Amino acid sequence: MCGIAGFSGRGDPAVLRAMTTAIRHRGPDAEGLYRSPEGDVHLGHRRLSIIDLECGAQPMSTPDGALTIVFNGEIYNHAELREQLAARGHGFRTDHSDTEVLLFAYREWGDRMLERLNGMWSFVIHDRVNARLFGARDRFGKKPLAYFATTETFAFASELSALLAHPDCPQEVSRDAEKKYFAYGYIPSPATILKGVHKLPPGHAMSLDLRTRSLRVHRYWELVLEPFERTPADPIREWGGELRRLLEEACRRRLMSDVPLGVFLSGGIDSSAIAALAGRNTSQLRTFSMGFTEPSFDELPFARATARALGVRNDAEVLDLDTAREFLPNLIADLDEPLADSSLLPTWLLSRFARRHVTVALGGDGGDELFAGYDPFRALGMAQAYRTAIPGGLHPAVHWLANRLPVSHRNLSTDFKIKRTLLGLGYPPALWHPVWLSPLDPVRLSRYFGEPVDPEWLYSEAIEAWDASPRGDPVARSLQFYSRLYMSEGVLTKVDRASMMHGLEVRNPFLDIEVVNFARRIPSSWKLRRGVTKFLLKEALRGVVPDEVIDRAKKGFGTPVGAWLRSGALAPEGSGSVNPPFVRDAISEHRRGRRDDRLFLWAEWVLENWKKTHLHP
Numbered sequence: 001m002c003g004i005a006g007f008s009g010r011g012d013p014a015v016l017r018a019m020t021t022a023i024r025h026r027g028p029d030a031e032g033l034y035r036s037p038e039g040d041v042h043l044g045h046r047r048l049s050i051i052d053l054e055c056g057a058q059p060m061s062t063p064d065g066a067l068t069i070v071f072n073g074e075i076y077n078h079a080e081l082r083e084q085l086a087a088r089g090h091g092f093r094t095d096h097s098d099t100e101v102l103l104f105a106y107r108e109w110g111d112r113m114l115e116r117l118n119g120m121w122s123f124v125i126h127d128r129v130n131a132r133l134f135g136a137r138d139r140f141g142k143k144p145l146a147y148f149a150t151t152e153t154f155a156f157a158s159e160l161s162a163l164l165a166h167p168d169c170p171q172e173v174s175r176d177a178e179k180k181y182f183a184y185g186y187i188p189s190p191a192t193i194l195k196g197v198h199k200l201p202p203g204h205a206m207s208l209d210l211r212t213r214s215l216r217v218h219r220y221w222e223l224v225l226e227p228f229e230r231t232p233a234d235p236i237r238e239w240g241g242e243l244r245r246l247l248e249e250a251c252r253r254r255l256m257s258d259v260p261l262g263v264f265l266s267g268g269i270d271s272s273a274i275a276a277l278a279g280r281n282t283s284q285l286r287t288f289s290m291g292f293t294e295p296s297f298d299e300l301p302f303a304r305a306t307a308r309a310l311g312v313r314n315d316a317e318v319l320d321l322d323t324a325r326e327f328l329p330n331l332i333a334d335l336d337e338p339l340a341d342s343s344l345l346p347t348w349l350l351s352r353f354a355r356r357h358v359t360v361a362l363g364g365d366g367g368d369e370l371f372a373g374y375d376p377f378r379a380l381g382m383a384q385a386y387r388t389a390i391p392g393g394l395h396p397a398v399h400w401l402a403n404r405l406p407v408s409h410r411n412l413s414t415d416f417k418i419k420r421t422l423l424g425l426g427y428p429p430a431l432w433h434p435v436w437l438s439p440l441d442p443v444r445l446s447r448y449f450g451e452p453v454d455p456e457w458l459y460s461e462a463i464e465a466w467d468a469s470p471r472g473d474p475v476a477r478s479l480q481f482y483s484r485l486y487m488s489e490g491v492l493t494k495v496d497r498a499s500m501m502h503g504l505e506v507r508n509p510f511l512d513i514e515v516v517n518f519a520r521r522i523p524s525s526w527k528l529r530r531g532v533t534k535f536l537l538k539e540a541l542r543g544v545v546p547d548e549v550i551d552r553a554k555k556g557f558g559t560p561v562g563a564w565l566r567s568g569a570l571a572p573e574g575s576g577s578v579n580p581p582f583v584r585d586a587i588s589e590h591r592r593g594r595r596d597d598r599l600f601l602w603a604e605w606v607l608e609n610w611k612k613t614h615l616h617p
Contacts, residue, residue, distance in 0.1 A: 026048065071098075185603060442455040
């Protein structure tokens with residue numbers, strides 16, 4: 001696991017070193033710099049040593065110097081690919097480096113090498129023979145890759161902070177990206193917060209012709225839900241058994257490491273399943289949990305009970321959330337792009353704690369998105385019934401009445417859920433989920449920016465995801481939204497940044513391509529069944545994790561930002577905002593308890609502090 005950076009065009013070794021220094025946290029163990037013999041390509045690498053500690057240094061070249069790579073990630077099937085490539089005559093110099101496997105895979109299969117990979121990755125290969133740079137990002141975007149291209153320079157890096165170290169990098173904030181940020185809470189690729197700087201989207205590859213300077217970006221993979229045509233007589237036994245087998249094999253693959261390894265354990269079903277299945281393949285498993293003194297935000301009792309039931313070691317840290325809040329300035333200073341998910345803080349704290357003991361941790365991300373685990377899935381039936389029973393003209397009155405409910409700042413409080421649900425129901429079904437999760441809905445966002453904003457443009461990515469599944473199946477359409485957008489652009493970005501700030505690698509067995517290819521074939525009616533979320537997954541895991549874990553309500557990894565904002569412990573200034581009066585009014589309404597504006601005010605606070613830290617006046 002590492003950080004990568006590089007460029008072709010204007011710049012020199014000092015610029016490259018400045019870029020790699022900016023992402024030193026991603027690879028604190030070593031630095032490598034490469035300049036092509038022609039002098040037209042510079043590649044840089046910061047290494048977090050995990051696989052082949054002695055021989056895996058980067059940038060890595062083939063013996064003839066024709067190919068050179070910088071790579072961030074892990075290829076879990078690299079041993080199998082190595083055997084195939086060796087049988088085709090490729091001579092390996094390293095013992096078990098997955099980086100070298102990528103070099104020879106490119107030489108053997110070209111761009112189609114990506115179809116064979118099982119893992120997480122972002123990499124760039126300099127192909128001297130064909131005068132090109134070839135880069136790619138894994139299917140769900142677990143590992144980041146951003147770039148910019150001007151008439152004189154093409155540059156790429158794991159994070160925007162490294163690109164900003166290049167003198168040609170654009171530094172103007174994109175107003176369109178700000179609108180997307182307040183619409184989603186994150187900025188969907190290919191946009192970034194900076195105008196003219198792009199993220200390579202998940203499941204995409206890019207190719208730069210070094211002779212003509214032409215850049216091509218293309219999609220090589222996308223998640224497509226294709227339910228099995230036949231339902232077996234006993235789906236729980238047949239589908240559930242296969243799912244359990246694939247998930248255990250995914251956990252076994254991710255135990256590949258030459259350094260200490262552990263598991264994040266929240267006490268929920270996903271992390272508990274990973275701990276249980278990983279524990280079957282190692283006797284030295286350690287789990288790590290984060291607890292808080294505030295009861296409505298604390299899951300530690302569940303995590304400890306699960307660890308005892310599974311017979312695994314659990315290490316935990318308990319923090320007062322007001323104390324934890326003191327870490328926020330450092331966290332935002334290290335964040336390369338604004339991200340309005342307040343669970344970034346506990347994820348950062350958990351990563352910091354785990355890194356004191358291990359270098360790699362397994363996590364449960366992906367279970368909710370693949371198997372319909374979030375509360376909004378259960379709201380779909382009610383939402384459809386509501387739209388049938390309540391005429392559109394009455395909806396504003398119902399929403400107004402709901403907003404009169406007393407405001408609670410407890411974690412996932414009932415009034416918060418009711419108000420957010422009704423807010424979304426004022427829009428077409430394709431917009432329900434993004435509006436339910438948004439810091440600002442399209443009406444208020446238009447007021448904030450002082451100009452009309454077209455909802456179809458604002459949520460174009462969500463509409464595309466919704467339309468990618470068959471009509472008449474709102475659960476499948478919702479799964480596309482959560483997998484393609486919420487997870488890839490939000491959750492995985494959060495986990496990558498929070499963990500890599502501490503030089504910790506996080507691996508996600510649920511996102512193993514074999515697990516994904518099976519999960520996408522399971523009909524949505526077996527994921528959300530009779531109001532039970534993750535139905536098939538839960539039934540498949542009975543006997544693997546305790547029933548009390550399977551049957552308890554989902555809690556989530558939250559922080560009390562609503563209470564902090566109401567008390568004044570956190571407060572956006574609004575001075576750098578596009579609409580200071582709007583911000584001041586939102587602060588006033590929130591502090592008086594007349595409106596719960598935690599999502600907007602938190603997003604505003606993060607954006608303001610990010611600008612202060614990262615943008616030069």
